Amino acid sequence: MYDELAAALEALVAGEPDGIANMANAAGLIWETLPDLNWTGFYRNLGEELVLGPFQGRPACIRIPFGRGVCGVAAATLELQRIDDVHAFDGHIACDSASESELVVPILRDGKLLAVLDLDSPRKARFTEADEAGCRRLAAILAAAI
Ligand code: SME
Numbered sequence: 001m002y003d004e005l006a007a008a009l010e011a012l013v014a015g016e017p018d019g020i021a022n023m024a025n026a027a028g029l030i031w032e033t034l035p036d037l038n039w040t041g042f043y044r045n046l047g048e049e050l051v052l053g054p055f056q057g058r059p060a061c062i063r064i065p066f067g068r069g070v071c072g073v074a075a076a077t078l079e080l081q082r083i084d085d086v087h088a089f090d091g092h093i094a095c096d097s098a099s100e101s102e103l104v105v106p107i108l109r110d111g112k113l114l115a116v117l118d119l120d121s122p123r124k125a126r127f128t129e130a131d132e133a134g135c136r137r138l139a140a141i142l143a144a145a146i
Contacts, residue, residue: 002134005033009141019146023115024054026142030119031056034131038098039120042146043071045113050075053115060095069093074104074116082132084125096120103127105139107146114146 008029013022027041034040041055043064050064050071066076069092074081081104086092089102099120107115117139121127 006137013145022145027054027056036121036123036126038122042115044115058096070102070104071116074106078106080105082127098122100124101126105135107139107143109143
């Protein structure tokens, strides 16, 4: 699944320099491909906070300070966050009450945080090690395209 997803993403972003357009198509592709998601998209690093970028799903909170919520912790630590039960995560920001589990992948270029890729699921423990590895691949492709 992730082989195909990575190949499709490479093809979608090839030759397109606009990062917002590439994030928008990436969100659409992930949303259409991966099952059991209720939200997927991007928060961009605009200084001391993350700001909502292209996404699929319900309208979400717009600004997230570094260190707050799952996305903010990923941004502050530059570490991927795979959370089986978001209700057990201290400081989780509930944008959509349907969310039960979450995967957040920092997108870095030259060691600098560009954005985070956020996937939310209505199913507890939806994200596996395979999803973690697969989404790291997607983030690596996006690092050169946003
Ligand atoms: N739940 C996230 C906030 C973003 S939304 O899920 C779209 C968090 O705690 O970072």
